[in-house]
Amino acid sequence: MKNTNNNPFRVARYLMGAAKLSQLPPDQGVEVALAGRSNAGKSTALNAITDQKNLAKTSKTPGRTQLINLFRLDDDSRITDLPGYGFAKVSKDIKEQWQTTLSTYLQERLCLQALVVFMDIRHPLKETDKQMIQWAVSADLPVHVVLSKADKLKSGARKTALLSVNKHLARISEKITSQIFSATHKIGLEELINKLKVWYGFVNQDEILASLNQQTESKN
Numbered sequence: 001m002k003n004t005n006n007n008p009f010r011v012a013r014y015l016m017g018a019a020k021l022s023q024l025p026p027d028q029g030v031e032v033a034l035a036g037r038s039n040a041g042k043s044t045a046l047n048a049i050t051d052q053k054n055l056a057k058t059s060k061t062p063g064r065t066q067l068i069n070l071f072r073l074d075d076d077s078r079i080t081d082l083p084g085y086g087f088a089k090v091s092k093d094i095k096e097q098w099q100t101t102l103s104t105y106l107q108e109r110l111c112l113q114a115l116v117v118f119m120d121i122r123h124p125l126k127e128t129d130k131q132m133i134q135w136a137v138s139a140d141l142p143v144h145v146v147l148s149k150a151d152k153l154k155s156g157a158r159k160t161a162l163l164s165v166n167k168h169l170a171r172i173s174e175k176i177t178s179q180i181f182s183a184t185h186k187i188g189l190e191e192l193i194n195k196l197k198v199w200y201g202f203v204n205q206d207e208i209l210a211s212l213n214q215q216t217e218s219k220n
């Protein structure tokens, strides 16, 4: 039996940054993309998922990265870190160019398995978030919404925020999943890793459920 506690994302290594879609590696294997507004906590989350301190550069100056950054897991599996959107200081032309790039990537990249959208739990569902989700849904891509920086809210407020976001998401598509998350406080980290493992085919849904049952049993 596979040990579902091990983390297959620890082996992640920086592969390349693509300034345009034509620079991406061949459209083969499996990619899962991470998206979010600048400053949503995506880089910090990627470091937490991969259990590495500096894999993705975390930055307090939002909006710097305008590259599609790819991280290699194995010959067939990559994590795609999409450029943060919603940064006000970028010119309109550049914004429109990136919108085209992102929507084309989401709708035409065949190896793309799913999209994870990071949103600060205190500022969820901005127009640009909804736009990304809509592109993914119309391309029939599974979407998982991560409400980040959950440590900034008390536990009751976290639940209220999640419920309210879920209500909106259900109107877009019944299939969108969601969770609360904090990279700094390791809230929801295992849940996110499990979600990714299933998408990459590192484990199947049944194995995840079995390991969760085991944990519940050992707690009782």
Ligand SMILES: Nc1nc2c(ncn2[C@@H]2O[C@H](COP(=O)(O)OP(=O)(O)O)[C@@H](O)[C@H]2O)c(=O)[nH]1
Pocket (backbone or CB within 6 Å): 036, 037, 038, 039, 040, 041, 042, 043, 044, 045, 057, 058, 059, 060, 062, 063, 084, 148, 149, 150, 151, 152, 181, 182, 183, 184, 185
């Ligand atoms: N309190 C808290 N702050 C976080 C968390 N994740 C990221 N941050 C902070 O939010 C800012 C933006 O994070 P970053 O990962 O660079 O966001 P990105 O632009 O989406 O990649 C940084 O100052 C991080 O330290 C979290 O889980 N909790």
Ligand SMILES: [Mg+2]
Pocket (backbone or CB within 6 Å): 042, 043, 044, 056, 057, 058, 059, 065, 084
């Ligand atoms: Mg970042």
